Amino acid sequence: MSKYEAWVDEILPRHARLKDTIISIIENLLKTNEIEYLTVSGRSKTKESVLEKIERKSYKDPAKQLTDLSGIRIVAYFESDINKISDLINSAFNVDLANSLNQDEKLSVDQIGYRSVHFVCDIGQARACLPEFANLSNLKFEIQVRTVLQHAWAELAHDSNYKFTGKLPPEIERKLFLYAGMLEIADKGFSEISSEIDAYIEKVHADTTQGNLDYDLDSITLPQFIENWFKTNELELEPVVHKADIKELISEINSVGIKKASELNRIIPQNYAQVCKDRKYLSNIWGHTRDWLIIHDWQLLLANNNINWVLVGDEIIDSFFDKNEYEAIKKAIGYEDEDDEYDWENDG
Structure with a gap:
């Protein structure tokens, strides 16, 4: 029996509540700021997976070292929305900048692969003082923000039903990188078109009012x-x-x-x-x-x-x-x- 089992039994119900709370906050923020999105979803780790990770990583202080007991995923439509959503997250929560990252920045100029933005957060002091957030302060959670096409690539690359990971024959690996590159180009292209449409709407609105x-x-x-x-x-x-x-x-x-x-x-x-x-x-x-x-x-x-x-x-x-x-x-x-x-x- 792990010495951390009692701690895990106590912390996981709080994280389940935290997950639902953060999903609700994020959905309200997106709607209030008129940012369209595909989904906002979440998950909390199981007891077995938490204990396994503690053992595998040889954590000595899992309360501080585990930041992904609760995870939230936001799937946006366009790359241009990622920055808007990131700004909302930075203003709404206390972001642990040292543990947050942009996967794009990990790819060298000649690499194509898994892309998304990750934040490690807690609810912040302002919310921690409110009774409805009792017992949720100081709990870390992760937020992952990606576009629809980034999400599609990540699901394909990580689903065990698809053999897209590991070492592949050069000719197959080349095809994989080419198609992944096409997804990235399409992602940027759709974002550019979306921005052009927004500019067109603004011009038409200005012309009409004048x-x-x-x-x-x-x-x-x-x-x-x-x-x-x-x-x-x-x-x-x-x-x-x-x-x-x-x-x-x-x-x-x-x-x-x-x-x-x-x-x-x-x-x-x-x-x-x-x-x-x-x-x-x-x-x-x-x-x-x-x-x-x-x-x-x-x-x-x-x-x-x-x-x-x-x-x-x-x-x-x-x-x-x-x-x-x-x-x-x-x-x-x-x-x-x-x-x-x-x-x-x-x-x-």
Whole structure:
């Protein structure tokens, strides 16, 4: 029986609680700072693995020497996010710089291999004073930050089902390094593209707020234009719960001859914002844009598209047509929830 067994039995439940606590803190930090990520996961070592490591490493003071009883892994999408996440970790926890490292820095210029950033931390004095963190102070934990592609390579290289480790024949080893290099190039490439898209979004936002609408509509510029239009007109825009591809919506816009934000802006009825306020109408980017297209030229919209959506009872387009034309639109496009049909007799 190991002389450290009682200590391990006492410390592991605390580390299990620590792991869950750190995961929750990190997830909240990432969401608050609007940093997208794939996963935040964690693990605590088993009693057997702890005792084995103490014996194998001949530790004399495992309470200080073991820093990986709790481990957290953050998988980000892009390399450009790694620095942002690293800054959050440095500000949120007490980082042991002597034991933290960047695996990239261990690779020489002619090496390709396992890459990620590792931090050894504790919760810090500020949190240690709070009752909810009782018994968690001075417990070390590791945080590993890597991109999706770095994670894929690490999983392949360390999974026993794949014979990617050890000494391989030169021709196979060369192929392995070539493909690993391709992953690294792709990782940097995706990060560069992500940064270019961010810069594009900032430029479009600046142009839109300054009234410069002479830009093409795409999946980035259309939401920017619409969000700014609703903010300017002091209207609420219904959020879209799940991100979706708006290529179909852009195709519908283009089908009626509208390519630029300035052209879309011109077809919005001058009283559209006021009608929305009067009718307490709430919709999302799809609903409002299709309202504008129908009001602009519903027959052209139908002629150039295979419409697979219908009008619903709380639409406001009835305010922009006489009764006969509105009935023709309902018949041509389709209509649901007849009970909510607008009261023509008491309009105005």
